[in-house]
Amino acid sequence: MKHSLFFACLLTLATAACSFAQSDQCSNCRKDANDVPEANPARPTVATPATLTPIGYLQFENGIQYAADSPEFSSRLGVNQVTKLTVNPWLQFLVQSEPLVHTGLGPGKEFNPGDVLAGLQTVMLAGRGKRPTVALSYFKHVYAGAAPDVDFGTPEHSLLLLISDDLGGFHFDLNGMFNEQVDNHVGRAQFGQTISISHPLKKFTVASELWHFTQPFLKGNAVGNLWAVSYPVRRNLIVDIGFNRGLTSTSTQWEGFAGFTYLLAHRLWHDKKP
Numbered sequence: 241m242k243h244s245l246f247f248a249c250l251l252t253l254a255t256a257a258c259s260f261a262q263s264d265q266c267s268n269c270r271k272d273a274n275d276v277p278e279a280n281p282a283r284p285t286v287a288t289p290a291t292l293t294p295i296g297y298l299q300f301e302n303g304i305q306y307a308a309d310s311p312e313f314s315s316r317l318g319v320n321q322v323t324k325l326t327v328n329p330w331l332q333f334l335v336q337s338e339p340l341v342h343t344g345l346g347p348g349k350e351f352n353p354g355d356v357l358a359g360l361q362t363v364m365l366a367g368r369g370k371r372p373t374v375a376l377s378y379f380k381h382v383y384a385g386a387a388p389d390v391d392f393g394t395p396e397h398s399l400l401l402l403i404s405d406d407l408g409g410f411h412f413d414l415n416g417m418f419n420e421q422v423d424n425h426v427g428r429a430q431f432g433q434t435i436s437i438s439h440p441l442k443k444f445t446v447a448s449e450l451w452h453f454t455q456p457f458l459k460g461n462a463v464g465n466l467w468a469v470s471y472p473v474r475r476n477l478i479v480d481i482g483f484n485r486g487l488t489s490t491s492t493q494w495e496g497f498a499g500f501t502y503l504l505a506h507r508l509w510h511d512k513k514p
Contacts, residue, residue: 278475281501282322284468284482286451287413287436290375290402292326292363296507299324303480303499305390310492311458312388315344318354320499325508332361336379341387355394356383361402372405391462391492392453395419395430411438421456428456436466445470447482460490468497476503 277294283301293299301322308315318341326332338354359379367373377400384394401416417432434451449466468482477500484495 276474276476276505277503278472279478279501279503281470281478281480283499283501284470284480284497285413285434285436285447285449285466286464287415287434287449288361288377288400288402289413290363290373290404291367292329292332292361292375293324294503295326295328296509297326298504298508299501300504301499301501303497305495305497307390307492307495309486309494310388310391311490313343313345316388316390316492317342318387320354329366330363334359334361334377334379337383338385338387341385343388345388352386353383354385354387355381355389356385357394357398358382359398367405372403375402375404376400377402390495391455391464391486391490392432393421393430393455396422396427409439412436413438417453423457430454430456443471455490458490461488462491463487464491464495476505477501 277297279299280289280291280293281301282288283303301324303320304317305320306315306317307313310316318338320336320338322334322336324332324334335356335358337356340351341354342349342351357379359377361375361377363373363375365371365374379395379398381394381396397420399418403412403414405412413436415432415434417430419430419432420427421430430453432451432453434449436447436449438445438447447466447468447470451464451466453462455462464484464486466482466484468480470478470480472478479500481498483497486493486495
């Protein structure tokens, strides 16, 4: 059943991506495709870029994630979604959610909603020349779903330091996370670090990532190595697929994911003319 659900979700994502592409074709009959800004996806890596999305445009990052062999579950299939809106060159608002999660532990199988987090990201230092872009991001846990988490959990509060730069034809995203994990009304500090490196290969982009999170309630460490490939169907529509391998005994051992990032082709507001 879990494989049927995975392929059903994958087919749904593919259908949605095709629908967005067809919608853009209709829009481009009235508007030059080059007038639409490029999407700036954070998925599918754990790391988030320090740069923001285009100002005034809604960006949707949608995907599915299948995970297997973790301390809290034997299998997990989740639908994830992130909505972003940048309001000026320095500030972006975000909402992250998992509308539906199917999990199994032994013979038990169940569907549950996942968690919802809301936050913002602000650029502290704009990149220019050899200077990297530096940003801070904050998330608050606003809805606690019943679905079990993957190995690094869901923070109650999360503060991130984000650094992005290009060097020698490679793009680097480095994040440092300072989280509060809560279990049975007990809060503990969690720390995480990740580095993602990507490089274009013809029309594709190949990304590799090494990430680490402490597990304060398990007194362990979750470590993983992620690989992903993305392809720009259009400037504002990027599809991706990849996998992650857990490297410690308390890590989720295998994860596979696929999804797309879509930047809505119409700006929500226009600058006032002087």
